[in-house]
Amino acid sequence: MSNVFMGMPTLPVFGDGNLHIEETFPTAAHRELGNTQMRANLRHATHTIRDKRLKVVAELPDWEELRDAGSATKNLVMANLPALLEEFEKNFTARGGIIHWARDAHEANSIVAGLIKEQNTTEVVKVKSMATQEIGLNEYLEEQGISAFETDLAELIVQLGHDKPSHILVPAIHKNRTEVRDIFLAEMPNVDPNLTDEPRLLAMAAREHLRRKFLSAKVAISGANFALADSGTLAVVESEGNGRMCLTLPETLITVMGIEKLLPGKEDLEVFMQLLPRSSTGERMNPYTSLWTGVTEGDGPQNVHLVLMDNGRTAALADKYGRTALNCIRCSACMNVCPVYERTGGHAYGSTYPGPIGAILTPLLTGITSEENSTLPYASSLCGACYDACPVKINIPEILVHLRGEDVDSKRGTKKLPSQMDLMMKGGSWAFSSGKHLGLLEKGLPLGKLAAGRDKKIKALPGIAAGWTQSRDIPAPPSQSFRDWWKKDHTPVAATNKQEK
């Protein structure tokens, strides 16, 4: 397919899955603020990571130059995305990998489920991945009778606790050691009943729990941190070795990745592998990084798939002020410095992506007009700490302000000429400005009765109100107005009262 744009521009197609929040940020934040244990855990965690990060960043004399390179590379990638995706596909395929394209969460889920079923198995092991979290893959697979086992310790805690992640890097950070022990005791079969809350012992219990699964799993599912177009290489960054287990031992490996994760080549990876670990865990390098290019004969999975997913990314890309949000490498530095996140925690943001980046990425992926999500851009004090921390220099405050503007515009209507709604509002203010006006208007009510059918419901209204009656009927107004009824039924009583006095 040619990259030259021809024909009609496609309308933005928004994403679905675990992106739509169920309650507004103010409501959720208000509730989460009451959780003092969570807030204490979070404060400790964000401050610890923050201090470590500052220390290792200060070690690099060229940190700002790395940020400049990282930011420019991502802009370049977004501008050349179609060509880079084609190049990546060609190289990954040439080395024995298989690529699938998914327009949205549902398509990605069903591709993955289909690939698992081909292997005649009902159990898969998983490496922590934001993409599969975003599409709700575990829940989907469960409906299909497939059990997906999270193997990252924090994801395991969240999964066994029937909970949701609250941070993209340390998803179980809202749980303290005692809570973790209680979850393990309740949910892990064969766990030592005398298990204490010592982190080392808890980690060893998790190792024990997952060992057999690793050694026997036929299929593993992962995300990817980076994909290199000029070689067809994928990269996963992790700490525990659970990633290496999943990426190396099973025969079949299925990776789900957003289309924005590409880099042109390995000279770009050198920039991002310096930026990511330092920004994210405050380490000079994460303990393990795995890179694979399609299939390697005699080493690792021989059946290697990649699902390339849109799910709202092209809609975000179409927003000329917001598109740089796709440059995000999910390091979580912005949430660790955010005063709002520090108090509300990740759950308040409702979507897979919490914190400052979530406040812009979520509404960009779903569209600002998505009712609850439109509250997210207000979840910020605009202090700018996130912008300073971001290794790829995403100007989060600027995008927040832009999205607030979009939200206001979408609610008010941006047309210069008065819209039907404006006229109705004007009419409303005229009517309510005086009792005489209202009385005059109410005289029209019996007409409404005529517009309604014999079932006393108005099925279709003209003009802007038509949308309202598209999916609902309006009960016809009563033949008599409230003011008329009140006058008729109450005036004599009032008069009587007066007389009695």
Added chain:
Amino acid sequence: MSAKEEILSRITSALRDAPAPGPVPREYRTSSDMPEAELIELLVDRLEDYKAHVDVVDLPQLPTTIAERLKDATSFVVPHGIDTTWLPAADARRRIDAPGAVLSVTELDGTDAVLTSSAVSIAESGTIVLDGSGDQGRRAISLVPDHHVCVVPVSSIVRLLPEAMARMDITRPLTWISGPSATSDIELERVEGVHGPRQLDVIIVKGL
């Protein structure tokens, strides 16, 4: 329209008003002239910070150091391409993993330790890269046994990641190791060793 065609067309449409991107500035460090002694010192410091055990030895001392590090293992695996002069001639504990004669996952799980060489190491970040060559073996052998003894030839150490990248064949299956397996998921308290090897011993060899 196929999903691929549709996604590519959505992207092209989304980008129609996008400004042309600027060039990527590469002002960051891509080379260094750190002397060998300092490179070693820096790498040792970083690896010890990750709780790895490090020996720095001259080539003739290598076999005794390896024997010392493996002394508690009841069995250990080596890749087929390992330099056999590093090892005692006969050792009943030794298992060789070779193409066409690979150890099963269960056999690896029943093996205490693994000895490999390495492709390139980055002093500044304390990272050792294995690339699946004959002296490093399949990824599984350095993953499943609990104790990894890794030989780092001094000639393979560079200071910076970009220098290491220039030496890597990116299409090989690569494993970058920076210390043993670790987690900080419970109250951010670091615990070494969850699923990967819990003990990492590095032997830096001068003159190799």
